[in-house]
Amino acid sequence: MAKYKLKVNGKMMEAEVDPTTPVLWVLRDHLNLVGTKYGCGVGSCGACTIHLNGKAMKSCQLPVAAVAAQEITTIEGLSESGEHPVQKAWLSLDVAQCGYCQTGQIMAASALLKSKPHPTDEEIETAMNGNICRCGTYVRIKQAIQSAAKNAHQ
Secondary structure (H helix, E strand, O other): EEEEEEEEOOOEEEEEEOOOEEEHHHHHOOOOOOOOOOOOOOOOOOOOOEOOOOOEEEOOOEEHHHHOOEEEEOOOHHHOOOOHHHHHHHHHOOOOOOOOOOHHHHHHHHHHHHOOOOOOOOHHHHHHHHOOOOOOHHHHHHHHHHHHHHOOOO
């Protein structure tokens, strides 16, 4: 066991865990930030997507020892009031069905828009390729990203 000081959602937090513990479980089990979801456990589905230094990263296979002193943002830190353009677009277009994958989808989409404020359809598809939606809401997900890109820069 080792103590890790982590900067999560702009706040310093501490967890005493095994260095190989995935960031997902540190967030959920030790820091009580349960918005980041467990999906597959092998980095394939994207339900566990967080931002690490502003870039979308799957947290289920990322050991806590690899992230010390880096900036971690979870869905809870994206916007306290749900006013992030991506979150607003998700609601206005009624993207979610079951909703399980949506935090990972939103985190991947918001990282994309931060790096590419006006992405092409191909860039959206490439960026979102690692996030699986069992309900198949891909058309609405793409529309929401396009809407967020448009509305964020008006």
